[in-house]
Amino acid sequence: MSLKDPNVVNPNRRRRVAIVIANPAVSTTTGWPVGFWWSELSHPYFRFEEAGYQTGIFSPAGGKCEADAMSDPRDPSEYSSSDLISMGFIATPKLAALIENTQKVSSIDVKQFDALIVAGGQAPMFTFDKATGLHQKFVEFYESGKIACALCHGVALLRYARLGNGEYLAKGKTVTGFANVEEDFADNAVWSMNLLSRDKHVMPWRIEDELKKLGANYIQAGLWRGFAHRDGNLITGQQNFSGSETAEVVVEALGH
Numbered sequence: 001m002s003l004k005d006p007n008v009v010n011p012n013r014r015r016r017v018a019i020v021i022a023n024p025a026v027s028t029t030t031g032w033p034v035g036f037w038w039s040e041l042s043h044p045y046f047r048f049e050e051a052g053y054q055t056g057i058f059s060p061a062g063g064k065c066e067a068d069a070m071s072d073p074r075d076p077s078e079y080s081s082s083d084l085i086s087m088g089f090i091a092t093p094k095l096a097a098l099i100e101n102t103q104k105v106s107s108i109d110v111k112q113f114d115a116l117i118v119a120g121g122q123a124p125m126f127t128f129d130k131a132t133g134l135h136q137k138f139v140e141f142y143e144s145g146k147i148a149c150a151l152c153h154g155v156a157l158l159r160y161a162r163l164g165n166g167e168y169l170a171k172g173k174t175v176t177g178f179a180n181v182e183e184d185f186a187d188n189a190v191w192s193m194n195l196l197s198r199d200k201h202v203m204p205w206r207i208e209d210e211l212k213k214l215g216a217n218y219i220q221a222g223l224w225r226g227f228a229h230r231d232g233n234l235i236t237g238q239q240n241f242s243g244s245e246t247a248e249v250v251v252e253a254l255g256h
Contacts (some may be wrong), residue, residue: 003149004047009070011094013158014052014053014054015051015052015053015054015114015115015140015254015255015256016053016054016055016056016101016112016113016114017048017053017054017055017056017114017115017116017117017178017250017254018055018056018057018058018108018112018113018115018116018117019041019044019045019055019057019058019063019117019119020057020058020059020060020105020116020117020118020119020134020154021035021036021040021041021057021058021059021102021119021121022034022035022036022059022065022119022121022123022124022127022128022154023035023059023060023061023063023065023123023127024064024065024066024119024123024188024232025123025126025127025241026126027057027122027126027202028126028193029196029200029201029202029203029204029206029245030190030196030200030202032071032122033066033082034068034121034122034123034126035065035066035067035068035121035122035123036065036066036067036070036071036119036120036121036123037068037119037120037122037152037240038067038068038071038072038080038083038086038089038090039071039072039085039086039240039241039243039244040119040120040121040151040154040237040240041057041086041089041119041243042083042085042086042088042089042243043086043243043247044117044119044243044244044246044247044250045057045089045095046085046088046089046244046247047121047244047248047251048247048250048251049186049246050156051251051256052068052256053254055111056103056108056202057098057099057102057103057108057201058102058104058105058108058126059102059103059104059105059161060104060105060127060131060133060134061093061104062101062103062104062105062107063101063102064099064100064101064102064104065102066097067099067121068121068122068123069092070099070200071083071086071121072090072238072239073086073087073090074087074090074159077162080199084121093254094106102135104129104222105133105134105137106133106137108137110137110140110146110181112119112146113141113146114146114147114254115141115146115147115148115149115250115253115254116137116138116141116146116149117147117149117150117151117246117247117250118134118149118151118152118155118157118248119152119154119243120150120151120152120154120155120156120178120239120240121152121153121154122153122202123200124153124156124157125156125203125204125205126204126255128154128156128157128158128159128160129160131233132158132160134157135157135160135161135162137163138150138161138169139161139163139164139169141162142169142233142234143164145233145249146233147233147235147253147254148169148233148234149234149235149236149246149249149250150177150235150236150237151177151228151237151238151239151242151243152177152178152237152238152240152242152248153177153178153203153207155175155176155177155178155207155211155236155237156177156207158170158175158177158211158214158216158236159205159207159210159214163254168214168215169234170214170216171213171214171215171216172215172217173216173217173231173232173234174216174219174229174231174234175216175217175218175229175231175234175236176218176219176220176221176227176228176229176237176238177207177208177211177218177220177236177237177238178206178207178208178238178239179207179208179220179238179239180206180208180209181220181222181223182223182224182239183201183202183203183206183208185223185224186203187202188250190202209218220238221225221238224239224241225238226238226241226242226244226245227242227245228242228246228248228249228256229249230249230252230253231254232256235249235250235253238247
């Protein structure tokens with residue numbers, strides 16, 4: 001096999017990264033269909049392509065994935081209408097097709113990849129507790145000394161991921177993820193539109209609170225500010241406006 005073959009691990013080959021997005025689900029708190037968030041896939045993908053990386057898209061169960069409606073620039077809410085990178089991804093047939101048939105996380109050969117990036121969206125909060133294969137793969141990357149990265153609600157997996165010695169991976173690490181102040185903002189938004197009664201919350205639990213309970217040093221940059229942090233080979237991004245920042249930290253860690 002030639003050293004030019006991208007499947008050979010060697011210093012001269014192109015870097016390879018795996019981006020994991022959540023499979024579709026239904027929120028147990030709102031009853032809404034939930035999925036991955038476009039900017040948390042498209043912005044890192046764009047940055048990695050700029051860096052000359054090879055990028056694969058995976059999901060815990062494989063198959064077709066669906067994005068959260070408000071993350072789509074075409075959505076009537078216009079919440080993401082200025083997200084030109086996501087619109088470019090959606091409008092490019094060969095890229096849009098990647099979402100129609102994602103590969104299973106179980107098919108990722110850690111030896112063939114340099115980094116694993118777990119994107120967020122709403123679905124991870126309702127599905128990642130059962131995604132044991134993803135927990136294991138994330139830990140495998142981390143314990144192999146490779147980059148293990150999660151952003152926004154994708155950081156939910158750190159509530160479950162345990163190292164080989166049984167300790168939580170997040171324990172003692174400095175991490176970020178969707179902040180309580182942002183959860184408050186989201187709750188108030190749906191309450192003000194009468195989409196949810198005030199005795200209910202959009203999310204069933206909160207990343208900031210749970211990471212602190214696990215012994216992590218949780219940090220954040222403020223409401224809706226793009227932010228990412230690296231602690232060794234663990235990288236975390238704060239929320240859906242942090243896709244580019246998170247990808248940049250990964251590129252700084254890996255090089256070209």
